[in-house]
Amino acid sequence: MKLWGGNFKSDSNNKLNSFNSSLPIDIKLYKYDITGSRAHVKMLAAQDIISEKDKDLILDGLTIVENKIEQAIKNGDYLNYDAEDIHSLVEELLTEEIGPIAGKMHTGRSRNDQVALDIKLYLKDKINNIQDLLKTAIITLAEIAENETETLMPGYTHLQAAQPITLGHHLLAYAWKLKRDYDKLADTYNRHNLSPLGAGALAGSSFPLDREMVADELNFAGITENSLDTVSDRDFILDFHSSAVNIIIHLSSLAEEIITWNSPNYNFIEISDAMSTGSSIMPQKKNPDVAELIRGKSGRILGNHTALATSLKGLPLAYNKDLQEDKEGLFDTVDNLFEILNILPDFLKSISFNRDKLEKATYNGYLNATELADYLAKKGLPFRLAHQVSGRTVNYALENNIQLFEIEIEKFQEILDKVIKSSQANNLKIIIDNELYSWLDLKNAVKKRKLPGGPAPEQVKKQIINLQNLFK
Amino acid sequence: MKLWGGNFKSDSNNKLNSFNSSLPIDIKLYKYDITGSRAHVKMLAAQDIISEKDKDLILDGLTIVENKIEQAIKNGDYLNYDAEDIHSLVEELLTEEIGPIAGKMHTGRSRNDQVALDIKLYLKDKINNIQDLLKTAIITLAEIAENETETLMPGYTHLQAAQPITLGHHLLAYAWKLKRDYDKLADTYNRHNLSPLGAGALAGSSFPLDREMVADELNFAGITENSLDTVSDRDFILDFHSSAVNIIIHLSSLAEEIITWNSPNYNFIEISDAMSTGSSIMPQKKNPDVAELIRGKSGRILGNHTALATSLKGLPLAYNKDLQEDKEGLFDTVDNLFEILNILPDFLKSISFNRDKLEKATYNGYLNATELADYLAKKGLPFRLAHQVSGRTVNYALENNIQLFEIEIEKFQEILDKVIKSSQANNLKIIIDNELYSWLDLKNAVKKRKLPGGPAPEQVKKQIINLQNLFK
């Protein structure tokens, strides 16, 4: 059935019908479409545009229709419907149930404002779900970090071991990234939480609709302000895509690290058998497929953002059929985020950390070189010179294949004096004492890094409490 | 000068220096870099990490350095500096001024948290500027709309004339789109308004820095919560790109419409000579170059978003040099938005509307067909049947090459009766009366569309007031 055609003399081409149909995609919206229709019909009755009797008839009919579609989806039969889209399907099925009175449901409404409403209802729902999943991921990271607040590991920059940190601190970095994503989703939700219904095809309606009543019924914070803007607007989808991009970029980094840590050369972690996969040809391997797939899915999620932005570019007001292309990418991104965030906590919990390897790696690479420089700076040496002293000392240690704490105090002093001499700062007088060795101890070094946001165990514990408090 | 090298035995390769240098790009940040250093140095003194005397020396030196760099940029000389980046350059110039004491400025700080700070300061500034420019654009649209609240024009869907609207209403659709962009920028600003300084290279610092003091000094709302997250985070840029994408997508639509309306077949507008360009070979043409360039710039701004997201994908914690690629695209997007939003109000004001053409176009295409259907629906005919009657009536009018209001009342009734007969609703009894003709009057039709957000002049005036109130 088509909702149009009164002015058409010949039937649609079959290819057109198939090319044009969005039902295989937008069937996903059926619950939201019916929810929206219920609110619309109640308002029509409240405004005396339709009778109470017709309203009741329609509402009862919609319940039957909802069940029918639900069944059809379960059975995989829904593709046999030949309706053009979900809106036509619902009206068609309703007409089957209650006759031409069904036609009154569409009074004062167009598919243009209706589809905007459906997608907004869908998106509000999904944003809430994804926020819940993010919350679980954040809490999971915090729980795991709780056991690792004292676990020493190398902090990396340029994938070079740089300074000692704690594993808990490292894991929480991702919790804070996901927390930002959570907040971005909240902002996206709030900015777009305005009901489009009543915008009509593009120019509102001459019926005395009560737009606010519909908005209230559907838990919107208000109504949109310009009907042309409303039916052409897809910012709510684009903004959701943008939030999704941030999430997947963050998770791609986490995945990258898990993959690296799982490689035999790192061997920082082991993923449980239940969350690994094997090779059809190499029996000894345990592959971190989950992490690789998450990393790989960064592509499609960015691609879906690019896709919608490109489709929207240069469209004139108000509705254009190009907008039909908005849904498939949205559903794809939502479904993939669900899959990813659904498996993520289990996957994270399936990882066991080889603490000894992590600690051992920390002692490989002079990660206390900064501490040496800081010690000297604290003694009054300008930081640039302190940095030079530290660099030369590392060179000396490398040549002699020893750790910094194995160097004698006289050697430190000797290097320091040379650097001062060759600088313009040769009136400086700095004496190195035994306290230096406590600076060079890595566990000490981490504990000293106790600024807010720092890797010291006490700060990591504070971060965990801060995160947990956010969701209380 | 390099800020590192103590551990290096051979000099850098020349190609490396040139490949690696970011100075030609990040020189743009010099003011923000120095502002950040001032706040850091004040805090160092307040925390007794450096002396008051050293602080004063450094602050005075920084003022001289700031002026020097400003001059160098003016003269185009800055490319002669051989510093690696803006941070090195400032320290190098400061050392020239005040000697090795300059080296104390970097105490407890790394280029990793410093560059995050610089970009955040830059971005806070630019977001405010762009919000101001958006505000001007919105107000300009509202001012122009104020003169066109009664100007009849066709509202389009599928670029087909659909329903009568007012030009004011059409223009305001863009004002509301830009208003959303304004709000999105505000959300972006607020989510990221946390000071990164104190995150150090990746692991904070063992110096007793006062991160909150620096944050206050620089008008941040607080500090970031995890040092590894802080130095690896570029969400603030990605989110800005996302806001910029929305802006340019909206403007690409506005530009598309201006180009179309300026084409001789539409002839809805004229762009003043001062804002048009000509052809090197076709002397009769006046080209809407401004609109075309705006539309074309959608590419680069989306591309810059794609670029950063791609660069960020799969990076491990914490800082990686890949992040150096964050700035050029950011500056490009900022500069282009500035250019666009700077010329936009003048360009919009340079357009004069051919009101008679707009009104004439409204009468071309049976734009009152919906009114006919609405009239019948109000009389009690289910909307689907009303739509059929209207469709057949349009067909009749087309065949006879007349307007709907030229059809006699008996003909309307005849078509209506036929449709009712062929439907299952043949117990319906609807009599068409003369009131129909007032529905078919287009100016009337627009006035009736007076729902909140609708095109009726009274609603357009309300929209204008609403917009103006937002910025009071």
Place this chain on the structure above:
Amino acid sequence: MKLWGGNFKSDSNNKLNSFNSSLPIDIKLYKYDITGSRAHVKMLAAQDIISEKDKDLILDGLTIVENKIEQAIKNGDYLNYDAEDIHSLVEELLTEEIGPIAGKMHTGRSRNDQVALDIKLYLKDKINNIQDLLKTAIITLAEIAENETETLMPGYTHLQAAQPITLGHHLLAYAWKLKRDYDKLADTYNRHNLSPLGAGALAGSSFPLDREMVADELNFAGITENSLDTVSDRDFILDFHSSAVNIIIHLSSLAEEIITWNSPNYNFIEISDAMSTGSSIMPQKKNPDVAELIRGKSGRILGNHTALATSLKGLPLAYNKDLQEDKEGLFDTVDNLFEILNILPDFLKSISFNRDKLEKATYNGYLNATELADYLAKKGLPFRLAHQVSGRTVNYALENNIQLFEIEIEKFQEILDKVIKSSQANNLKIIIDNELYSWLDLKNAVKKRKLPGGPAPEQVKKQIINLQNLFK
């Protein structure tokens, strides 16, 4: 069934199985997978790696398996298989048929080279199909153009009427664009027409496989040269995406023009009812949905390119699970191109051109201004001065609301003399004669533009012949 697991002590997590499974996607490859296995098995026998008897058993079994899967897809049952991917499914079903001998099929092969083979076979097939569809589109454009070689219309730049052309010439512009796409696909096909089989998991095989024999059997031009490159390479998909982007960008322009030409203000064309759609609320409209959808689909096709490139970024050698993300976007782009190119010729043929409107539009906008300049240039006036004379003459015509050919010869001369006087070229002596009026005739003007590639009817006819000859 899993093809691995000998080293695993616990079963896979259910979420993992669902997250990891690619069967719902790669089932599309079943024919190519089986084709590849046939060639591999024949070679194994030819090389005495398996017996002739085993080979026959396997080949017979594969035929049964192929039919079974075909049925399962038809019935929609295939989702009930719990295999991990299409390769596992085929082996599992084969084992059901012929027992553990089925396991010999995988000798010397890995899923890593197998999936590369499957996709290449799929892509070779689809590229050929798409080339055929492009050919049909090109020939259709040429056929339509054949009737319009003399149809006058305005040529546009900046959507401003610029110079007179013929409709046939305009349509053929798209034929040549699609011709480039055809050639690009051919290049893509040829560059990647090398068999990957024998690359194994990543390091080839120690079995004496005959890679060339398999390549011959499967119509490849040769074999790949490095096993690590082979299993990590997805350039063939990326290059296909790039070809698809060009196609859809070209079609988005064609679609844009059809939409514009179909708008009532242009009214250059009518699309048949069978290829238009209507509005659920505005009965008078005929919407160019096909064109809008084609234009809208530019997004997803560019997005799919972005997606794969992003997924590939930064992957180490050799195979990574991220590559599993390569297929869904590929299938989506292929399916959408098929849909688009399948409907395109019918859609183009459904368009009728309003020749009188096209010609009338040509006379609206002084499209012969260039001819005036060219006439003067031919008389010896430097082109810049000729351009000035023409511009001033257009101004004169505009002020007097007349066409250029309505201006008297003395007026032309007067303007010319003034321009010469005010230039440094005042020793020039040029006399305007009556021949000018034949230059100003638009039909004449088009006929004169008879350079190769020009809009003159004789050249358009040549273009048509050239296009038709390409596919003979």
Place this chain on the structure above:
Amino acid sequence: MKLWGGNFKSDSNNKLNSFNSSLPIDIKLYKYDITGSRAHVKMLAAQDIISEKDKDLILDGLTIVENKIEQAIKNGDYLNYDAEDIHSLVEELLTEEIGPIAGKMHTGRSRNDQVALDIKLYLKDKINNIQDLLKTAIITLAEIAENETETLMPGYTHLQAAQPITLGHHLLAYAWKLKRDYDKLADTYNRHNLSPLGAGALAGSSFPLDREMVADELNFAGITENSLDTVSDRDFILDFHSSAVNIIIHLSSLAEEIITWNSPNYNFIEISDAMSTGSSIMPQKKNPDVAELIRGKSGRILGNHTALATSLKGLPLAYNKDLQEDKEGLFDTVDNLFEILNILPDFLKSISFNRDKLEKATYNGYLNATELADYLAKKGLPFRLAHQVSGRTVNYALENNIQLFEIEIEKFQEILDKVIKSSQANNLKIIIDNELYSWLDLKNAVKKRKLPGGPAPEQVKKQIINLQNLFK
């Protein structure tokens, strides 16, 4: 100076001039613009459209202009020119030199075909240069590989050690990837090697131009076939972007591996001091900045592709000002590829390989498990069962913390027998003999993988010869 304006009554707005000007960008094209003008002017004279004398005057003038612009660029003065674009600038400077005769240069030409020509000439040149740089990179990889044909290392899939390969083989994988890029550039060059000149503004010319002569003079293989297509076509840039994307994706992988190999946990390589950078705060670090920057630049190069495709989407024929946005991204991609490919060979040569670490890593992870399976398969065991035996044997070795070659033959047989028993293949009789141990030797294992394209030293040597022969 503007090349238009005869029909304009008021001067351009200053903002417009600045917004509209492309000179700061397209000045880069000056040499190509002048080269194109030379060819055009020679043709004009050969066709008697201008005199020989005028031709000589113009050609001499162009030489002076070329030198002037070259100087201005060197001095950084060129920004003081107030011309709209490079085409206007050249004509303006020529007019300064030779007076109004300069105006004859533009006869029969438009900026629309001229700019297409300029970019094509630029691109032909740059493609050749980039091909040369790719060639050098390939040869460099081959040279380095030549010393590593026998260097054992682990081959990875999923970043898990999988099978033993040789370092030479690994490096050559990238050579073959770059070879494909080389070929793709060649295809791009050839498909677009057609001269656009003579397409005029959009509709060719009525002057008797000899398009073929210009094409010959400029080393094109022929001329374009449709003037509207010609001035609207930017496929040659889009295709170049696509080639660039492939290059940078390949290099991002190589960079990723270098970064990973350089991390202390791998320690497979050392980058020379001259090609590393240090930290401003951590004196012990040597960062692989070159690799990180290359990886990071994947973003901008993909972004530039996205940008152009988006700008092109939905543009009507023929020329639109949006196309002016084509150049900045192109120049950016070309410049960055130059920088990258220029430093790449030096960077690669600066890397020294820790062969002992590579070999040691190969023995860590049962990389001969596949060999065990292959041995059994060769003995007649179906591969799936062989895979099971191998998996269980690895488990046994893991539990006992021994290497596979340390297991006694009886143990192998025992595991084998159990697997056979539990399968349906229990009539099989396979006896394991001492030959197995030679299969388990990793150096042997690699040597056995001697299929074409395999990692065996003899095959790696062949690959090197094949690569070298390509460029002879």
